[in-house]
Amino acid sequence: MNNVEMLSVVDWLLEKGVVKTSDIEQAEAFHKKYGGRIEDILLSQGACAEDDVLSAKANIFDLPRLNKWLELKGESSVNEVSDTYGLNTRWWIEQAAFPLGELEGAIWVALKDVQDEFVASVLIKKTGKQVQLVIVGGHELRQLQGVFEESDPSVLQKNDPESLRDLATGAPIIHFVNDIIQRAIDAKGSDIHFESYRGIFRVRVRVDGVLHEIDRPGIKLQSAIISRLKLMANLDISEKRLPQDGSIRTRVSGKDLDIRVATTPGVAGESVVLRLLDRIDGVSNLADLNLFDDQMKTAKKLLSATSGIVLVTGPTGSGKTTSLYAFLNHLAGEDRKIITVEDPVEYQTAGITQIQVHSEIGLSFASILRSVLRQDPDIILIGEIRDRETAEIAVQAALTGHLVLTTLHTNDAPSSFVRLMDMGVENYLLATSVIGVLAQRLVRRNCPHCQGKDENAEISAKSLGFEKVRERWPELTANPEFTQGNGCEYCLGTGFRGRRSIFEMFEVNDDIRHVISTEPEKLGQLLERQKMRRLREDGLLRAAKGETTVAEVIRVAG
Secondary structure, X not given: OOHHXXXXXXXXXXXXXXXXXXXXXXXXXXXXXXXXXXXHHHHHOOOOOHXXXXXXXXXXXXXXXXXXXXXXXXXXXXXXXXXXXXXXXXXXXXXXXEEEEEEOOEEEEEEOOOOOOHHHHHHHHHHOOEEEEEEOOHHHHHHHHHHHHHHOHHHOOOOOHHHHHHHHOOHHHHHHHHHHHHHHHHOOEEXXXXXXXXXXXXXXEEEOOEEEEEEOOOHHHHHHHHHHHXXXXXXXXXXXXXXXXEEEEEEXXXXXXXXXXXEEXXXXXXXXXXXXXXXXXXXXXXXXXXXXXXXHHHHHHHHOOOOEEEEEEOOXXXXXXXXXXXXXXXXXXXXXXEEEEEOOOOOOOOOOEEEEOEHHHOEOHXXXXXXXXXXXXXXXXXXXXXXXXXXXXXXXXXXXXXXXXXXXXXXXXXXXXXXXXXXXXXXXXXXXXXXXXEEEEEEXXXXXXXXXXXXXHHHHHHHOOHHHHHHXXXXXXXXXXXXXXXXXXXXXXXXXXXXXXXXXXXXXXXHHHHHHHHOHHHHHHHHHHOOOOOXXXXXXXXXXXXXXXXXXHHHHHO
């Protein structure tokens, strides 16, 4: 293939709006110095996804993709090697190709680089048959060639320590990691898990709170892939016995992305988890939380206060940070000074002073907060209250005229006071400093593309006390419409796409202050009498509006 054809791929990407002119200029500057194909450089720079390049080549060279072969021959056709045509498995691996089989007298060959005519020419000479090239992505080819490992153990490569850095900085591993991150972003994933067990190395992505396996690169690549991730996060690739934490800043499809990296040693080898944080689109505003009117009224009243503590509670991964930043976006303005103390800083926001905790050098929540109070802030966000010292400083800040937003790990809103008292904070201080509490969980949304009426949901809802919910909030349950997703290509067959929060919240009034000061164990009973909406009840209201399912509410809120 000549340079004109190669550039036509870039032209296609530009015409479709996949890449920008500035991306191409940057890639061409790199090309002049180091060579290589422009589309490969665009991939490595994160300007586009591998699927974009494959689509371009499939259109330009009029070639089928792997799904065409699967459509004609079925999924089982790629689970074994039908014929290697006298060529050993090592040759096929070196050529980045795989013999799919024959159809209508032609040999169909999966090939990563369809601009290389060598594989086709060799097969034509050896067999005298026509060759139909099938364009595949890196992850598709790895899954196909995984069959070779079972039939020919000699294809396994040595991963000695001296070669790890070379393997980790090689183009195949770089493209693999970039491709995995891109696929996770496309699926709207929140985490990527690289894990091994029983001789298997697999990659799973958490989408809407549920893990889905997306690749099995082979155990032989485990060390190289994990080393690549460590290099990207500036971690020690030689340290495999101790956990390590780091972060990656990269660019995927033209967007900046922050990634938190955590490695953990295991009996079957290290596992790595990547937490994906979109620096541009990750932060919501108050309206995006989609609160009911009564909840919005309470939230705005709490945020209008000039002092006091607003607690957001829930387990890890329940959306607490998203809610906190929605509150900050509502409060931000030129007339206020806002300082955050976080571990880590998940969303970088203009106009706000954000401070990263570094406990290993003595920069803890408590030590930073002492300094922050001398900076004369109006609003302070504390990423999490973990100990008595941090809790006491938060109380001190609230009592001296600061609005404090913070999180706590508890199962529900009422137990937040018990948790703080267990840390050693006096109950009378909590009664005077805490002005409101919000607990939350994340439930999966019904897929808008495939949802339909759920015939059995109302019966299940009644068993959970839906009739009581209707009595208390008739305006929110006038026309219940229970639905569920049936599964489609947009939701990976799950019936769900995206997530939303369900809440329980209350404003601390005089009655609540009295109970906290005198009989804190009776707070739950008081809130029940005051008709605070619990997590399950809020979830049932969301299910009645067709936003989620009753089963999902049970799964999340019990």
